[in-house]
Amino acid sequence: MAPKKIVVFGITGVQGGSVACYLLEDGKDKFDVWGVSRSKTSAKAKELEKAGVTIVEADLDDPSTYEAALKGADNVWVNANFWLYYDGTNPDEAAAHEVQQNKDVIDAAIRQGVPHITFSAVRDFGDKFPVPHADSKVTIVKYLEKLGHDHALVYAPWFWTNVLLFPRRKEGDKWVVSWPVPDNARIPGFDPEQVGAYARLVFRDPEAWSGKKIFCASDIVSPVEQAAALSEVLGVDIVPHGLTREGFDSPEFQAQLPHELVLNYKAILSIENPKPEQARSLYPEAYYFKDWVANTPERAKAFTK
Numbered sequence: 623m624a625p626k627k628i629v630v631f632g633i634t635g636v637q638g639g640s641v642a643c644y645l646l647e648d649g650k651d652k653f654d655v656w657g658v659s660r661s662k663t664s665a666k667a668k669e670l671e672k673a674g675v676t677i678v679e680a681d682l683d684d685p686s687t688y689e690a691a692l693k694g695a696d697n698v699w700v701n702a703n704f705w706l707y708y709d710g711t712n713p714d715e716a717a718a719h720e721v722q723q724n725k726d727v728i729d730a731a732i733r734q735g736v737p738h739i740t741f742s743a744v745r746d747f748g749d750k751f752p753v754p755h756a757d758s759k760v761t762i763v764k765y766l767e768k769l770g771h772d773h774a775l776v777y778a779p780w781f782w783t784n785v786l787l788f789p790r791r792k793e794g795d796k797w798v799v800s801w802p803v804p805d806n807a808r809i810p811g812f813d814p815e816q817v818g819a820y821a822r823l824v825f826r827d828p829e830a831w832s833g834k835k836i837f838c839a840s841d842i843v844s845p846v847e848q849a850a851a852l853s854e855v856l857g858v859d860i861v862p863h864g865l866t867r868e869g870f871d872s873p874e875f876q877a878q879l880p881h882e883l884v885l886n887y888k889a890i891l892s893i894e895n896p897k898p899e900q901a902r903s904l905y906p907e908a909y910y911f912k913d914w915v916a917n918t919p920e921r922a923k924a925f926t927k
Contacts, residue, residue: 625654626696633657634666636814641699644818658688682723685730692734701742704755710880713754724762738828739773751889774824774831779839780811796859801845805862810839810895813914819905840901840908851912
């Protein structure tokens, strides 16, 4: 049997790169991996090409640059990037851009006869909690449902890599980290570099996953719990900066964050969290937060510099 041709959009990003790596793990006799990237000459594109990925240089604003690559594909990973177009002040514009690019990819895939589409989705927080980068993906889910085309949805939660970007300061022998949520807020998350494990399940058996959802949250941990795990693994004292819910809700604190992130965290704090049981049952090797720290030693160590 010929290998399945899978076209991965955003191949050089965290999610796309993860999808490619997990598919390559299965072997070239199982999957023929193609990747769409803005540049064939980037270091990541060259690395993936060397590993066996066929890289297609294309512009997501121009479907004619990538449509030919979809011919003969068995499945496609769709994940346009809101954050690439968001400058902190233009959420509606960035969302509209993302929606159009995703629709263009989906339409091109259908024109080329791709039988199944796999979309990287984000939770629907509902009308009470408008979050542009989530609502844009909800729009695409509704678009897929209206089209009636076979598809599966892979829901990526909060990225643990965000922790590495939070402001921190040294106070004596300890590090004080400014998590943007209250110390006791338990946030569903995962290692984004494991998203490919869930996508691979769909690519292996798309019929079984048609019309279904995969939630990738593999652990639910608060800043206090994250700090404890970081401290234990790294051997240093790391603590959150003592944010309460009242402090989070204050205009003074929220003014320090991009508005899009304020909306996102307010929504996460206000609705029921997805349970990690599905993610862990589908991929038993999925990391708990502490595992992620222990298995990304270079990143973790850089956290304290």
